[in-house]
Amino acid sequence: MEKRLRLAPSPTGLLHIGTARTALFNWLYAKKNSGKFLIRIEDTDVVRSKAEYTKNILEGLKWLGLNWDEEPIKQSQRMTIHKNHIKRLLEIGAAYRCFTSESEILELREKQKTNGLPPKHDNRHRNLTSKEIEEFISQGRSSVIRFKIDEETEIKWEDQIRGEIKWRGKDLGGDLVLSRRALGYEIGDPLYNLAVVVDDNFMNITHVVRGEDHISNTAKQILIYRALDFKLPIFSHTPLILNSEGKKLSKRDSVTSIDEFKEMGYLPEALANYMAFLGWAIKTPESEILTLSEISKIFNLSEVNKAGAKFNWEKLNWINAQYIKKMELTKLSAFIKNYWIDMGWKSPSKEWDLKLTALIQDSMILLKDAVEQSKPFFSLSQIQKDGNEFLENKKEAKESLKYVLYYLKEENISKITNDKAQEIISKISTKHSIKKGILMKSLRVAFFGCLSGPDLIQSWELFSENKSDISLIERCLI
Numbered sequence: 001m002e003k004r005l006r007l008a009p010s011p012t013g014l015l016h017i018g019t020a021r022t023a024l025f026n027w028l029y030a031k032k033n034s035g036k037f038l039i040r041i042e043d044t045d046v047v048r049s050k051a052e053y054t055k056n057i058l059e060g061l062k063w064l065g066l067n068w069d070e071e072p073i074k075q076s077q078r079m080t081i082h083k084n085h086i087k088r089l090l091e092i093g094a095a096y097r098c099f100t101s102e103s104e105i106l107e108l109r110e111k112q113k114t115n116g117l118p119p120k121h122d123n124r125h126r127n128l129t130s131k132e133i134e135e136f137i138s139q140g141r142s143s144v145i146r147f148k149i150d151e152e153t154e155i156k157w158e159d160q161i162r163g164e165i166k167w168r169g170k171d172l173g174g175d176l177v178l179s180r181r182a183l184g185y186e187i188g189d190p191l192y193n194l195a196v197v198v199d200d201n202f203m204n205i206t207h208v209v210r211g212e213d214h215i216s217n218t219a220k221q222i223l224i225y226r227a228l229d230f231k232l233p234i235f236s237h238t239p240l241i242l243n244s245e246g247k248k249l250s251k252r253d254s255v256t257s258i259d260e261f262k263e264m265g266y267l268p269e270a271l272a273n274y275m276a277f278l279g280w281a282i283k284t285p286e287s288e289i290l291t292l293s294e295i296s297k298i299f300n301l302s303e304v305n306k307a308g309a310k311f312n313w314e315k316l317n318w319i320n321a322q323y324i325k326k327m328e329l330t331k332l333s334a335f336i337k338n339y340w341i342d343m344g345w346k347s348p349s350k351e352w353d354l355k356l357t358a359l360i361q362d363s364m365i366l367l368k369d370a371v372e373q374s375k376p377f378f379s380l381s382q383i384q385k386d387g388n389e390f391l392e393n394k395k396e397a398k399e400s401l402k403y404v405l406y407y408l409k410e411e412n413i414s415k416i417t418n419d420k421a422q423e424i425i426s427k428i429s430t431k432h433s434i435k436k437g438i439l440m441k442s443l444r445v446a447f448f449g450c451l452s453g454p455d456l457i458q459s460w461e462l463f464s465e466n467k468s469d470i471s472l473i474e475r476c477l478i
């Protein structure tokens with residue numbers, strides 16, 4: 001039988017790393033089994049759901065390479081179907097109308113609190129007669145529909161990640177509310193646990209893979225599956241993503257939405273590759289740099305950890321750097337160029353762009369590192385303390401720069417090549433007995449303002465093509 005999995009995001013916020021990781025595990029399992037990965041937008045909360053969030057979630061999934069196989073379903077369009085199923089549950093006696101008012105519920109909670117008991121509905125309207133129902137309605141009381149939960153029932157399922165999970169009816173908080181309040185004999189808007197069962201059944205979902213925060217919902221949903229005589233899917237509950245302190249990763253950890261990772265300069269391939277390791281690990285890794293399609297071949301839900309997965313920035317950065325290192329130069333240059341455009345930086349030629357890209361490629365961790373690393377080639381970098389000390393205290397430092405200027409001007413060199421740069425350095429070193437090291441460090445200070453930076457000769461070539469090498473050297477001699 002075809003394996004059908006789904007992601008069921010609520011569009012009440014931007015695509016979150018937790019939802020994206022759940023999507024990835026669903027996607028990987030579907031691909032591994034030549035199955036289908038589907039999307040259902042759970043937009044029944046009209047106040048919090050927004051079309052822009054749906055757009056953001058779908059775009060984010062696409063960006064990560066998690067394409068879906070069928071047109072996404074919108075839960076809000078299936079309300080009548082959900083209500084029909086509630087009617088059926090009423091008809092077969094599995095559900096009933098409950099008129100307990102908000103204030104009565106509050107009163108019950110308070111009582112339970114003072115007695116140290118957990119909140120639980122007392123199912124007071126489970127056995128109302130039709131006359132009593134009529135009376136409540138004529139008093140203008142609103143009602144919800146509650147699903148009967150037998151206290152004695154035991155719910156058991158084989159979770160693909162956690163093994164056998166058992167739950168008792170009496171621990172589910174009393175009879176379950178299936179719909180919002182409505183007046184008269186109306187049925188109010190259906191709620192999550194009912195809608196999810198009806199829709200997963202309709203979409204022929206064979207495997208439900210979702211966060212561990214849904215475990216108690218699964219217990220409730222299994223009871224609804226049983227009452228409606230629907231075939232049960234196989235459940236898997238993924239571990240939470242934790243921050244470095246072992247707490248659930250949240251907005252306070254500064255980055256949680258996929259957009260933010262994108263803005264920070266992570267590549268989609270790298271982020272997706274890393275996310276696969278959030279709760280799962282390759283048994284015998286030859287390389288951890290793998291495409292999604294490669295991962296899908298070796299991924300197994302039964303190998304996913306039960307314990308929370310700590311978010312490891314160092315590992316993510318390392319993976320991102322590996323992807324940048326092996327990226328095709330023209331592709332990387334196009335990314336970098338966008339940053340330059342944003343900064344208002346203009347380059348002399350496409351060839352120059354590629355050379356500078358190649359120069360910084362290996363030292364980049366994030367795409368946006370390109371801004372810092374290419375900055376000296378576009379705007380004057382101030383001379384730092386170490387650079388200044390070197391120029392002032394190192395005998396022959398300034399002198400060596402004077403010779404560079406002299407040869408550049410005397411030979412009328414308008415563009416330095418690698419060979420020419422080597423030639424000038426050797427000439428100054430032999431003719432004027434200045435150590436090559438001193439000369440090169442002095443040039444580094446002139447170009448970058450400090451004693452560190454990328455390869456000097458290649459940098460010189462770029463500064464020369466940018467026509468800034470002479471003025472950069474001259475500023476050190478004033």
Ligand code: GLU
Nearest residue numbers: 008009010042196210214
């Ligand atoms: N809309 C639910 C959520 O975003 C879906 C849970 C599920 O997968 O059933 O948490």
